[in-house]
Amino acid sequence: MIEREFQRLEEEVGACVRCPLHEKRIQAVFGTGHPFSEIMVIGEGPGEEEDRQGLPFVGKSGQLLDKILAAAGFSRDENVYIANIVKCRPPENREPAPEERAACLPWLEEQIALIQPNIIILLGSTALKGLIDPEGKITRMRGTWIQWNDIWVMPTYHPSALLRNPDLKKEVWEDMKEVVRKYREVVDPTHKAPHL
Numbered sequence: 001m002i003e004r005e006f007q008r009l010e011e012e013v014g015a016c017v018r019c020p021l022h023e024k025r026i027q028a029v030f031g032t033g034h035p036f037s038e039i040m041v042i043g044e045g046p047g048e049e050e051d052r053q054g055l056p057f058v059g060k061s062g063q064l065l066d067k068i069l070a071a072a073g074f075s076r077d078e079n080v081y082i083a084n085i086v087k088c089r090p091p092e093n094r095e096p097a098p099e100e101r102a103a104c105l106p107w108l109e110e111q112i113a114l115i116q117p118n119i120i121i122l123l124g125s126t127a128l129k130g131l132i133d134p135e136g137k138i139t140r141m142r143g144t145w146i147q148w149n150d151i152w153v154m155p156t157y158h159p160s161a162l163l164r165n166p167d168l169k170k171e172v173w174e175d176m177k178e179v180v181r182k183y184r185e186v187v188d189p190t191h192k193a194p195h196l
């Protein structure tokens with residue numbers, strides 16, 4: 001049963017000591033959504049609020065992420081599973097180090113293998129570097145599909161980048177339009193996107 005596998009994995013992640021990030025965490029943040037989601041969204045790592053609540057994207061950038069998903073007709077309760085490259089909060093919200101990303105990657109790979117999403121949306125540079133290409137540049141690679149292990153992968157900007165620089169919203173809308181187009185092609189031709 002996939003639910004049982006998921007629970008086992010979550011317990012293992014909760015007890016993980018593979019890198020020093022475990023030392024300062026309140027708790028590991030495994031992910032949210034049901035295991036049969038067609039879309040996975042992958043961010044960077046938990047911030048302060050996420051560390052406290054044990055859920056990904058519950059702070060300001062999470063609210064923006066939910067709005068972006070809603071505009072495209074998606075939601076974390078319905079068809080999107082949300083996880084991060086690292087499961088434990090990096091102190092002072094710094095970028096996770098390459099060794100921390102590498103130590104945590106097998107957990108994410110197991111999540112992806114269980115969920116088997118059709119589409120992965122990578123939010124920002126850390127997600128792109130962590131999953132696809134350590135030298136990847138988000139400014140260059142956003143908006144273009146990558147085929148990775150039979151999954152369509154779309155890199156775009158992280159919502160926290162949009163909060164710092166609202167000019168980037170235009171590009172994210174373009175990228176989300178592409179995601180809707182692909183979702184209609186490979187999952188549901190009747191999918192409605194209310195604001196795209």
Ligand code: URA
Binds near residue numbers: 045046056058
């Ligand atoms: N930013 C992320 O990348 N992930 C979270 O869970 C929260 C903020």
